[in-house]
Amino acid sequence: MADQKKLVEEITSMKEDFAQWYTDVVKKAELIDYASVKGCMVIKPAGYALWENIQKELDKRFKETGVENVYMPLFIPESLLQREKDHVEGFAPEVAWVTHGGLEPLTERLCVRPTSETLFCDFYKDEVHSYRDLPKLYNQWCSVVRWEKTTRPFLRSREFLWQEGHTVHATAEDAQERTIKMLNIYADFCEQVLAIPVIKGRKTDKEKFAGAEATYTIEALMHDGQALQSGTSHNFGDGFAKAFGIQYTDKDNTMKFCHQTSWGMSTRIIGGIIMVHGDDSGLKLPPRIAPVQAVVIPIQQKKEGVMDCAASLADRLKAAGVRAKLDGSDKSPGFKFAEQEMRGIPVRIEIGPKDMEAGKCVVVRRDNGEKIDVALDALEKKIPELLDAIQNNMFEMALKHREEHTYKATEYAEFCDIIENRPGFVKAMWCGDRACEDKIKDDTRATSRCMPFEQEQLSDKCICCGKPANKMVYWGRAY
RNA sequence: CGGGGUGUGGCUCAGCUUGGUAGAGCGCCUGGUUUGGGACCAGGAUGCCGCAGGUUCAAAUCCUGUCACCCCGACCA
Numbered sequence: 001m002a003d004q005k006k007l008v009e010e011i012t013s014m015k016e017d018f019a020q021w022y023t024d025v026v027k028k029a030e031l032i033d034y035a036s037v038k039g040c041m042v043i044k045p046a047g048y049a050l051w052e053n054i055q056k057e058l059d060k061r062f063k064e065t066g067v068e069n070v071y072m073p074l075f076i077p078e079s080l081l082q083r084e085k086d087h088v089e090g091f092a093p094e095v096a097w098v099t100h101g102g103l104e105p106l107t108e109r110l111c112v113r114p115t116s117e118t119l120f121c122d123f124y125k126d127e128v129h130s131y132r133d134l135p136k137l138y139n140q141w142c143s144v145v146r147w148e149k150t151t152r153p154f155l156r157s158r159e160f161l162w163q164e165g166h167t168v169h170a171t172a173e174d175a176q177e178r179t180i181k182m183l184n185i186y187a188d189f190c191e192q193v194l195a196i197p198v199i200k201g202r203k204t205d206k207e208k209f210a211g212a213e214a215t216y217t218i219e220a221l222m223h224d225g226q227a228l229q230s231g232t233s234h235n236f237g238d239g240f241a242k243a244f245g246i247q248y249t250d251k252d253n254t255m256k257f258c259h260q261t262s263w264g265m266s267t268r269i270i271g272g273i274i275m276v277h278g279d280d281s282g283l284k285l286p287p288r289i290a291p292v293q294a295v296v297i298p299i300q301q302k303k304e305g306v307m308d309c310a311a312s313l314a315d316r317l318k319a320a321g322v323r324a325k326l327d328g329s330d331k332s333p334g335f336k337f338a339e340q341e342m343r344g345i346p347v348r349i350e351i352g353p354k355d356m357e358a359g360k361c362v363v364v365r366r367d368n369g370e371k372i373d374v375a376l377d378a379l380e381k382k383i384p385e386l387l388d389a390i391q392n393n394m395f396e397m398a399l400k401h402r403e404e405h406t407y408k409a410t411e412y413a414e415f416c417d418i419i420e421n422r423p424g425f426v427k428a429m430w431c432g433d434r435a436c437e438d439k440i441k442d443d444t445r446a447t448s449r450c451m452p453f454e455q456e457q458l459s460d461k462c463i464c465c466g467k468p469a470n471k472m473v474y475w476g477r478a479y
Numbered sequence: 480c481g482g483g484g485u486g487u488g489g490c491u492c493a494g495c496u497u498g499g500u501a502g503a504g505c506g507c508c509u510g511g512u513u514u515g516g517g518a519c520c521a522g523g524a525u526g527c528c529g530c531a532g533g534u535u536c537a538a539a540u541c542c543u544g545u546c547a548c549c550c551c552g553a554c555c556a
Contacts, residue, residue, distance in 0.1 A: 334516040
């Protein structure tokens with residue numbers, strides 16, 4: 001339980017340099033390698049397994065609400081991308097273009113999808129004819145490309161993996177309901193599976209998605225006090241439907257425009273897991289998402305029976321539904337301890353001759369370093385319990401951190417001071433004017449994170465201009 | 480796109496000022512001894528010194544250009 005000592009010299013401490021700490025953890029936990037194109041990364045087995053678990057959990061939740069998976073093309077003809085004005089203006093600066101096919105220049109250049117609204121819309125316009133065709137609830141798992149100027153693994157890469165759901169509905173009400181439903185799925189997933197507490201709310205017009213009528217978001221607070229937009233759900237209204245001509249004949253035999261939504265979560269959330277839970281010894285994975293939940297490390301593994309015993313423990317745990325692994329490599333135990341810590345494996349089980357004699361093993365928690373003896377015959381019961389306890393503790397720790405770094409401000413000077421000196425969320429009232437958001441950003445580099453569903457009336461004046469205000473906004477510097 | 484930094488075995492870097500034909504540590508391979516917090520001994524393999532020009536008898540080193548990556552800012556999930 002004692003203070004977690006810094007055990008790994010190669011990882012820069014968070015306090016010293018958070019950005020470097022992040023990069024060190026990403027590399028040391030072997031989540032990725034840099035690739036030969038700037039902003040592109042090789043996602044290694046440890047990183048990809050994490051993504052696969054995220055996919056598995058989200059996909060299950062999507063399908064429970066009737067969503068089906070599809071796959072759209074990688075390329076979007078320029079003319080198609082330009083169909084919706086706000087949308088193209090939002091994305092044009094960062095799309096990658098294909099100009100040649102083989103040796104011949106193309107008659108129309110193709111953009112590598114930065115997101116697939118236009119492709120889905122182009123598809124839906126021919127797919128939807130009648131109210132009987134609605135709703136369409138499609139999702140795709142794919143990668144998209146955005147030519148970012150500066151890049152960081154997971155947080156901002158030029159190609160990233162994500163899912164994008166695109167739905168079409170008959171009415172505005174149905175679209176709104178779906179938008180919120182998906183936001184709730186993201187929030188639930190973050191909190192229950194990733195142990196990341198999130199604030200649910202709506203984006204201001206300045207921050208909303210290009211082409212959307214309304215954007216909803218879940219916002220999480222990282223360990224350094226910066227915010228991370230962790231998932232978004234957009235209500236498009238009938239804007240895209242009008243731009244693309246997606247209409248249906250209703251029961252009353254009149255033509256009506258559809259209402260649409262889209263929603264996405266990306267590999268960026270892996271950056272969130274790292275920055276919410278990690279520490280100076282490396283990654284710290286919540287058990288429910290950890291590809292390996294428990295690693296068994298034999299001590300004096302060449303001694304008679306030790307390796308067999310360790311292997312049988314791992315097998316028994318697997319049979320009990322724990323994602324367990326044996327580390328039977330011939331590294332020294334200390335090396336293995338450090339390595340499993342860097343990788344964020346929630347539980348470590350040490351078994352050596354002394355333990356075997358006593359009929360127990362030593363179990364160490366990654367979340368708090370606590371070391372306990374567990375009777376060998378209690379393993380199947382004890383480890384799952386422990387994993388649950390770790391999951392809950394990690395959520396509580398993250399929640400506590402967020403609460404301790406969430407402030408309220410009613411005066412502008414106070415607001416600026418908090419942003420500058422106490423990293424975190426600041427709750428403050430806002431009049432609704434874009435000008436105030438712009439000024440706050442200029443003055444403090446903080447942006448509006450969201451207008452939370454859970455509102456509080458902190459005062460009746462805008463934090464910035466002093467005019468009447470009835471919206472409370474979470475502000476903060478963000479990734 | 481601005482500002483800074485870096486390119487030398489798989490990794491981290493030294494060597495460059497003052498040109499002489501490439502080094503260290505880690506890692507890797509073999510064998511042995513070890514094993515409860517990054518073990519040790521012995522032996523071994525690995526380099527178009529980012530790339531392209533130039534200067535020179537001779538370039539990792541000097542000059543010119545170029546490319547890439549990293550970090551910090553403005554924009555984005």
